[in-house]
Amino acid sequence: MISHLPADWRDGLWLGRVLLAAGPTPILVEDGQAFDMSRIAPTVSELIEGGLLSGQLGEQLGPLEQLLQGESGFAGAIRLLAPIDLQVIKACGVTFAISAFERVVEEAARGNAADAVAIRERLAEKVGAEIGSVKPGSAAADKLKQALIAEGLWSQYLEVAIGPDAEVFTKAPVLSAVGDGDHIGLRADSSWNNPEPEVVLVVDSRGQVKGATLGNDVNLRDIEGRSALLLGKAKDNNASCAIGPLIRLFDDGFTIDDLRAADIKLDLVGLDGFTMSGSSSMRLISRDPLELVQQVIGPEHQYPDGFALFVGTMFAPVKDRNIPGAGFTHAEGDVVRISSERLGTLENSVTSCAMAAPWTFGISALMKNLASRGLLNGK
Numbered sequence: 001m002i003s004h005l006p007a008d009w010r011d012g013l014w015l016g017r018v019l020l021a022a023g024p025t026p027i028l029v030e031d032g033q034a035f036d037m038s039r040i041a042p043t044v045s046e047l048i049e050g051g052l053l054s055g056q057l058g059e060q061l062g063p064l065e066q067l068l069q070g071e072s073g074f075a076g077a078i079r080l081l082a083p084i085d086l087q088v089i090k091a092c093g094v095t096f097a098i099s100a101f102e103r104v105v106e107e108a109a110r111g112n113a114a115d116a117v118a119i120r121e122r123l124a125e126k127v128g129a130e131i132g133s134v135k136p137g138s139a140a141a142d143k144l145k146q147a148l149i150a151e152g153l154w155s156q157y158l159e160v161a162i163g164p165d166a167e168v169f170t171k172a173p174v175l176s177a178v179g180d181g182d183h184i185g186l187r188a189d190s191s192w193n194n195p196e197p198e199v200v201l202v203v204d205s206r207g208q209v210k211g212a213t214l215g216n217d218v219n220l221r222d223i224e225g226r227s228a229l230l231l232g233k234a235k236d237n238n239a240s241c242a243i244g245p246l247i248r249l250f251d252d253g254f255t256i257d258d259l260r261a262a263d264i265k266l267d268l269v270g271l272d273g274f275t276m277s278g279s280s281s282m283r284l285i286s287r288d289p290l291e292l293v294q295q296v297i298g299p300e301h302q303y304p305d306g307f308a309l310f311v312g313t314m315f316a317p318v319k320d321r322n323i324p325g326a327g328f329t330h331a332e333g334d335v336v337r338i339s340s341e342r343l344g345t346l347e348n349s350v351t352s353c354a355m356a357a358p359w360t361f362g363i364s365a366l367m368k369n370l371a372s373r374g375l376l377n378g379k
Contacts, residue, residue: 095313148287172241296309
């Protein structure tokens with residue numbers, strides 16, 4: 001919806017996807033007007049890769065505001081989809097000190113929320129101040145590592161938090177992300193979980209960051225806490241990756257430096273009346289966003305269709321919801337709003353993976369759809 005775009009959205013250049021009667025369609029939004037770019041390039045990936053360089057605008061659909069409010073010539077309001085398509089969805093974890101701290105707590109608690117309080121207090125006493133002050137991979141970081149090993153407090157999460165190599169994983173399959181307004185899904189066997197509000201960088205096949213959007217890297221703390229080898233099961237589930245509302249492309253008015261200074265906010269309202277707010281400041285990230293991109297792509301790994309990169313969060317909720325000392329976990333119907341002044345708002349409601357809409361439109365379906373529309377003829 002239009003209210004989910006930032007106050008200056010008409011001044012920005014935006015890229016996204018909408019669901020038209022013909023199928024998923026990439027759009028460019030400039031000066032408040034939406035253009036169907038499918039005849040320029042049939043996918044967002046191809047537009048990012050070079051289709052936008054042609055300077056051509058596609059068919060004008062009308063003011064974006066009218067499209068999203070159902071005031072255009074289309075039947076009803078146009079639905080926004082996740083604004084990426086063929087890009088691989090990658091993520092970096094443990095890129096903020098508080099995130100590293102809480103991952104160590106999860107690991108030490110073996111995924112049991114009831115044990116987290118005592119572990120959190122002990123860890124804070126030993127490393128609370130130092131963990132956020134060292135540069136990853138530095139001599140000071142190695143010195144802290146040796147001290148923590150001697151204390152019996154070293155963790156695989158601390159290795160990626162302050163060691164030379166960032167944690168990089170594949171968050172979700174191509175085309176599986178849900179968009180603004182969709183449900184997000186939790187595994188039914190998870191009893192300790194939370195949202196993760198993050199900046200998502202949109203990167204081309206050459207490793208150039210072209211823009212950014214917002215994401216929810218839904219986190220199952222109990223499953224991953226039992227073993228880091230369960231990361232795939234904890235992170236990659238039906239509707240567990242939300243991205244949107246649109247990609248804000250870099251231009252003179254919005255640059256990587258704006259992202260470096262961004263604050264990402266989270267507001268949650270439950271059907272039970274529970275509320276929670278928090279924020280994540282990109283100023284406090286331990287590795288520069290461009291360094292994270294360099295750790296994802298290079299001679300060792302290529303992404304011919306580009307990739308979207310979740311850069312991590314400092315938000316790790318500990319506010320008790322039901323049982324004192326048990327911390328926070330989601331409930332059915334929670335409404336999660338992730339927002340940033342220059343990127344807008346991504347809003348989703350919580351359900352189970354089984355109850356969320358099943359993912360059925362994959363790469364084969366997209367290719368068949370584009371072929372049927374005559375969009376794969378290379379013209």
